[in-house]
Amino acid sequence: QQQVKQSPQSLIVQKGGISIINCAYENTAFDYFPWYQQFPGKGPALLIAIRPDVSEKKEGRFTISFNKSAKQFSLHIMDSQPGDSATYFCAALGGSNYKLTFGKGTLLTVNP
């Protein structure tokens, strides 16, 4: 049972463009939604996270949009740069087990 569905699987964007990655969840007990960024050969690292009491959170060029009623959240990368090329994972946590559930990941390539 996949509790967090992530799309697209891969994404190619031109430098300066907007990258958008979407995630949907099923478990209404989820109440913490982080995004992790992973460069080749490295472990994932937290990029940005949101709680459902707000609909949007922005940190620099990275924005999370959250739609509680639709049970969806997305990552927007503005002015995408080649250095943003990485795999991005959405995740969700909540309920009694305190375990992160990850999406399957999106491989982002930003062409120069």
Added chain:
Amino acid sequence: NAGVTQTPKFQVLKTGQSMTLQCAQDMNHNSMYWYRQDPGMGLRLIYYSASEGTTDKGEVPNGYNVSRLNKREFSLRLESAAPSQTSVYFCACNRDRGYNEQFFGPGTRLTVL
């Protein structure tokens, strides 16, 4: 501070062999985790330890055992390796289980022939 360290970085095993993956953290965090990453599958939790002295199964625990040796160290053991266990293994930690950042190690790439 090294953060989260994992050894070895690479390992090749034959089917049926055993090995232990080591993880250590110097962040004084209470909770530690073992994940496996496979292409197109994301990160799947194998086992976790909410605090020293406790361990619990995650999503894919079959074929693995863990030991929380002390607050710093959390090892993952494959008793009889199978080709299906070929994967990249990540150890992670956070201050305590829940709503705070998990810090990941650099990973161990394991191939089982």
